[in-house]
Amino acid sequence: MISMVGGVAAVDGNGKDAASYPAPTRPPPPLPMKPKLLRPLLLLAVLATGFLAVVALLLGGSTYSVLPRLSVPDALSVPSSRQRAAQQACAGGGGKSPLERWTRAPASAWHNMTDEELLWAASWRPRIGRYPFRRVPKVAFMFLTRGPLPLAPLWERFFAGADKELFSVYVHATPGYRHDFPPASPFYRRQVPSQVARWGDTSMCDAERRLLANALLDPGNERFVLVSESCVPLYAFPVVHHYLTRSHQSFVGAFDDPGPHGRGRYRAGLAPEVRREQWRKGAQWFELDRALAVDVVADERYYPKFRKHCRPPCYMDEHYLPTVLSVEAPGRIANRSVTWVDWSRGGAHPATFGEADVKEAFLKRLTTPGKDQGTCTYNGQPADVCFLFARKFAPSTLQPLLTLAPKMLGYG
Ligand SMILES: *[C@@H]1O[C@H](CO)[C@@H](O)[C@H](O)[C@H]1NC(C)=O
Numbered sequence: 448m449i450s451m452v453g454g455v456a457a458v459d460g461n462g463k464d465a466a467s468y469p470a471p472t473r474p475p476p477p478l479p480m481k482p483k484l485l486r487p488l489l490l491l492a493v494l495a496t497g498f499l500a501v502v503a504l505l506l507g508g509s510t511y512s513v514l515p516r517l518s519v520p521d522a523l524s525v526p527s528s529r530q531r532a533a534q535q536a537c538a539g540g541g542g543k544s545p546l547e548r549w550t551r552a553p554a555s556a557w558h559n560m561t562d563e564e565l566l567w568a569a570s571w572r573p574r575i576g577r578y579p580f581r582r583v584p585k586v587a588f589m590f591l592t593r594g595p596l597p598l599a600p601l602w603e604r605f606f607a608g609a610d611k612e613l614f615s616v617y618v619h620a621t622p623g624y625r626h627d628f629p630p631a632s633p634f635y636r637r638q639v640p641s642q643v644a645r646w647g648d649t650s651m652c653d654a655e656r657r658l659l660a661n662a663l664l665d666p667g668n669e670r671f672v673l674v675s676e677s678c679v680p681l682y683a684f685p686v687v688h689h690y691l692t693r694s695h696q697s698f699v700g701a702f703d704d705p706g707p708h709g710r711g712r713y714r715a716g717l718a719p720e721v722r723r724e725q726w727r728k729g730a731q732w733f734e735l736d737r738a739l740a741v742d743v744v745a746d747e748r749y750y751p752k753f754r755k756h757c758r759p760p761c762y763m764d765e766h767y768l769p770t771v772l773s774v775e776a777p778g779r780i781a782n783r784s785v786t787w788v789d790w791s792r793g794g795a796h797p798a799t800f801g802e803a804d805v806k807e808a809f810l811k812r813l814t815t816p817g818k819d820q821g822t823c824t825y826n827g828q829p830a831d832v833c834f835l836f837a838r839k840f841a842p843s844t845l846q847p848l849l850t851l852a853p854k855m856l857g858y859g
């Protein structure tokens with residue numbers, strides 16, 4: 448009886464495949480036949496195939512595995528041993544339900560899906576907005592890195608102040624790079640399958656979307672923040688979680704720059720989807736809510752056009768999200784980032800801070816309203832806290848940060 452439950456579910460998808468695939472793979476008839484003869488023969492073949500499929504299904508579970516498999520993403524599918532356990536629990540009357548598939552995080556961040564499969568799996572969205580179960584919104588921290596995470600010890604202290612139910616970690620590194628974190632670390636086995644991502648190149652946006660898609664596979668993730676290996680959190684975890692999960696808007700920097708580095712990078716090929724006056728610019732370090740994150744991974748309208756037309760000196764990672772979200776969802780983004788950078792030194796790149804920079808006074812400035820925190824609004828009200836993260840911090844800043852974090856940043 449129990450195996451029938453699994454059988455019926457499998458038949459629905461696989462049975463269809465079995466009936467439709469054999470016809471084309473049948474060897475062609477050896478001799479040319481008259482169409483009149485061909486039709487009854489084809490009918491017979493279809494009937495025979497159907498009969499064989501039914502026989503195969505009746506023979507039992509082991510037969511299904513030889514039938515073509517539906518490519519259910521393994522992060523979403525329940526491993527077979529666990530599935531059996533769940534079904535037994537169901538039969539016993541007190542167990543897990545099929546709903547679990549939509550409520551539970553995949554066990555590991557790693558998988559073997561292609562990008563195409565991944566984006567598809569991540570693009571699902573429930574059309575009923577209310578969750579019929581207890582769901583605590585999580586913040587997904589998505590680390591876009593080249594390889595090492597020199598500030599990981601600082602982040603580990605930051606996460607040590609968090610309930611494990613409230614966050615998840617994803618790391619995108621150069622392909623082939625393997626992180627070696629101990630099981631107790633929040634970075635343990637959180638690497639996702641990656642591709643080379645070059646700064647300024649469209650591959651950088653692909654990597655951002657890949658991170659988003661991986662994080663979307665956990666149905667508990669509600670807010671998605673992109674950080675780099677040189678980012679540091681400026682406040683304790685509860686402050687960050689509260690700030691992001693209570694915000695009515697996502698934090699994506701977007702402004703209209705009329706100059707050569709703004710509208711000057713607009714490409715006529717992007718019309719009519721995007722007109723020149725709709726062109727926006729912003730730093731790549733975004734924060735998105737779940738609804739917008741799904742929109743981004745599912746975007747087949749703007750993304751291919753940007754990939755084709757926005758090539759250097761048009762930098763996709765500075766224009767794609769700000770522009771598309773300003774066109775499609777202007778009321779749902781705050782037009783500002785929650786990641787602070789120092790552009791005051793001028794030039795094409797923001798300042799990088801070294802060991803000598805990290806002093807009490809500097810961290811105080813970063814966290815004081817009206818100083819480097821600047822002025823901003825939050826849910827329509829003037830706010831004291833505008834930035835939750837700051838960059839760019841060199842590896843040498845780790846020691847002074849670890850020392851000063853408990854007093855100046857509220858964690859560690
Ligand atoms: C992916 O992994 C599953 C097992 O986890 C395996 O059955 C399947 O063949 C793999 N697919 C590819 C394309 O490697």
Ligand SMILES: *[C@@H]1O[C@H](CO)[C@@H](O)[C@H](O)[C@H]1NC(C)=O
Nearest residue numbers: 696701773777778780781782
């Ligand atoms: C963000 O900018 C858009 C125009 O691109 C505007 O419609 C929207 O009101 C702005 N949002 C905020 C929070 O200022």
